[in-house]
Amino acid sequence: MKELTEFILQFGKLNNQQIELIGRKAEAIEIQKDEYFSQAGKVPQQVGFIVEGIIRGFYYDNKGEQITRCFIRENSLVADYVNLEANTSSMEYIQACTNCKLLVFSKQNWDELSLTIAGWDNIKNKMVQLCMFQKSRKGPVISQDATSRYLEFMENYPRLVNQIPLAYIASYLGVTQQSLSRIRKNIS
Template sequence: MNELIEYILQFGNLNKQQIELIRKSAIEKKLVKDEYFSEAGRVPKQVGFVVEGVIRGCYYNNKGDEITRCFITENNLVVDYVNFESNNVSSEYLQACTDCTLIVFSKQKWEELSYTISGWNEIKNRMVYICMYQKSRKGPIISQDATTRYLEFIENYPSLTNRIPLSYIASYLGVTQQSLSRIRKNIR
């Protein structure tokens, strides 16, 4: 829980009572590898903070291919916020790539913080902006060659190559696993 509080305090000041209210509003949740935090076809009902582990955002294209859109690592929020906020059905999955420990707020508890903590909306908006920016900016640029995309992946996610399945990295880069293996072999 301390990791979450430290994260939140980057975006604004809170007194001891407000911090205690946040602590009481959240629960710790464990996800095992491959378990979903939220699923396509359902309305997202929770906001999470990754304490340990890696979560990926993915969807299926019109050909039925699984596409990994982003990775969410420790000390980051995880939520399909647009659909969470608007109570709409999601079109993406948020899935644990590794066993994960999260601190989770239900929609009700997340909204209650806005009513009870002065300045929470400003703090929340800053956190959500960072969350959405990270999910959007780290996608590979498909017009780049695959080696360049892989090198950028390593730069953006230096600790992930040995933590998550290569199939997820290949999906993120838009290449086959065989192509990714060749790229990795040529770089070494």
């Protein structure tokens, strides 16, 4: 809960009673590697905060291949927020890349915080904007060559390289796994 509290307090001030209420509305869960936080075709029902682990957002292209759109790290919100708020089916999957520990709010509990805590909507909006920015960041610039994209990925996500399957990284970079293996071999 400490990590969530520190995260929230970046966006506004809350008193101890409000922080305790937020803690009571959150449920600690664990999801194993490859399990889904939310899935395409289903209406998202929760907002999460990643305490430990890495999650990715991906979709299937028209050839049926997985395209990784983003990686979400510890100390970040994770949600398909647009579809959660609109109560509509998601178009993408949010999946654990590693075993993860999260604090999760049901949609009902998340909404109740707005009714109970003065100023929560302002804090929530700032957190959600950051969450959506992180999720919407497109993969590396395709006009760069593949080696430059990989080097930029390593700079932006130094710890991920050894924590998640290379298939996810290759998908994110827009290259085949074989190309990624060659790139890694050439730069080491």
